[in-house]
Amino acid sequence: MLGMTSYLGWKIDFRHPDREPAFAAPDSVSWRVFKNPIAxxxxxxxxxxLEFADARIRSGVWDHSVFKTDPIGRSRRTGVAAMVGVYGPQSAARRVIQGITNMHAHVQGVTPSGEPYTALDVDLLDWVSATAGYGFLTAxxxxxxxxxxADxxxxxxxxxxxxxxxGVKHPLTCEADFHAMLATLLPRFEPHPINTEFLDIMKSGRAARGVPKGLQSAVVHAAVAILPPDVRARLELGPAYDLGxxxxxxxxxxxxxxxxxxxPNSPPAxxxxxxxxxxSFLWKSPDKQARILQDMQPASAPSPAT
Structure with a gap:
């Protein structure tokens, strides 16, 4: 069925129910940003x-998901979850997010250094949310x-x-919030072979079949380029990852x-x-979008006769 996407067994229909709003509006910055696959x-x-820089998140993802055996599939499913939060009907978004939260409730363990973690730790939830917002917007x-x-x-x-x-308790309200959170967590960050293994996979051509490796490599280097310099230094992602x-x-x-x-037939469309x-609304100029939205407004009721 057109408009239907499968996510971890849930069917998400981006075309129905008719007129049900998403959590963001069509003229939102979010709808503008998330439609762009390069961003x-x-x-x-x-x-x-940014997430893997913290051993607790890195261990949680590596030990409790299919990331190490199917990084591309796992990344795509994460992308679908992001899309339903931005473009999906609110009812579908609530259902999918609750399902993800239920799965996260069972994710807990200990890092190689002996530090316990749980996926529902508020600090980790806050940071994962912050990294997504910062990453997409900055890109x-x-x-x-x-x-x-302002936007x-x-x-x-x-x-x-x-x-x-x-379950995020401190969502970002501005970029300064991100940097404040980063300053608190930065001392925990460390380089790890998993980071470079992940980047090698993304550069290998497996991430997007049919797309030249050179283009995928450029995207990976672009991602490293938007990391805060102190994070890049902590992760030891040196000149080999420079974006020329x-x-x-x-x-x-x-x-x-x-x-x-x-x-066509994408979640934004x-x-x-x-x-x-x-x-094609989101791919039109801002002026054309504004006219379309204006034309959709119901006509004002006539003033009562005096």
Whole structure:
């Protein structure tokens, strides 16, 4: 069925129920950012590196998921979860997020250094949420289109409701919140072979069949480029991961192209149809989007006769 996506056994219909709102509106910064696959690819890799920098998250993912045997599938499923939180009907988003939270309730263990962890630890939930928001927004801002400070704050506010459904206690409200959280966690960060193994997989060509390895390598280097410098230093991701001028141009070109080319039957396009908008709405200019939304407003009632 068109509009239907499977996620861990749940069927998610981005086209129905008709007119049911998502947690973010069609004119939101979130809808603009998440429609761009380059921003998602670069930002998603950066978010994983920021998460894996903490041994508790790294151990939790490595020991309790299929990441080490199916990193691409696991990454794609994570992407679907992000999409349903932004574009899905609120009822579907609540159902999927509750299911994920139920699974996380069973994730607990001990890191190689002997530190206990649980996936529902508030500090870890806060950090995972923060890394996703920071990664996607920063990637879009650098490689797709500049985002104003006001729109950056809008983006973080738009994600608060979904973050709280996941159990996040301190969702980001601005970029300064991210850096404050980072300053607290940074002393814990450490290099690890899992980080480079993950990056090697993403560069290998397995992440996107049919896409030249050189392009995938550029995306990986772009992800490392948007890491805060102190994090990159802690993870010991040295000059071998530098994004050169050619790679920068390639990623920017792909990001700009993805802004103009609609993707039919994708969650963003299907969400537009669900709300009575053209499937190509998100790929139109801001002026055209504003006119479409204005035309959808009900006509004002006439003033009572005096």
């Amino acid at each position: 998602l690819g670069v930002g998603g890799i950066a978010a994983v590196l 879009y801002d650098r490689f797709v289109s500049p985002v104003s400070d 950056k704050q809008r983006f973080y506010r738009e994600g608060e409701a979904v973050a709280r459904l996941y 001028p050619w790679g920068e141009r390639v990623v920017r070109f792909m990001g700009a192209a993805a802004e103009r080319i609609p993707v 299907d969400a537009c149809l669900r709300l009575g908008l053209p499937a």
